[in-house]
Amino acid sequence: MLDYRLFKTINDFFASGQHDKARHLLMEVQSRCIALRDEVSMLKIRLKTLEDTAFLAENLHLKDGFYWLTANDVRQGPFCPRCYESEGGLIRLERSQKGLHCPYCHAVYPGIRQEAEYQDGATVRHARIIPFAR
Ligand SMILES: [Zn+2]
Structure with a gap:
């Protein structure tokens, strides 16, 4: 999960001239964003599979x-x-x-x-x- 307070911390580091700390924290936030994007993609696929399954369960009939x-x-x-x-x-x-x-x-x-x-x-x-x- 992304902690949005990190953005304020990064801003504070830049404002106080601690650019290396700010860049390091930015890289960490970037890594977390990539992980979140991957998780969202996986969850979208799972949701689509469940929707397809529900659609078939409702509309596919054996006769x-x-x-x-x-x-x-x-x-x-x-x-x-x-x-x-x-x-x-x-x-x-x-x-x-x-x-x-x-x-x-x-x-x-x-x-x-x-x-x-x-x-x-x-x-x-x-x-x-x-x-x-x-
Ligand atoms: Zn066949």
């Missing part, structure tokens, strides 16, 4: 063995259950003649047809990672 994400009243998916449960990745499944398959882990879910879930099957061709940002 018929597949994950679906609902955001802004739009449901997206299905996402590969194997990828989500092993690595936390949301990989949209692609439709093929055999059923659904994952373009990332190559899991195949044979015989599963989710045509009603697709608005336009022709446009669902590529894996897409959905960002967690709202």
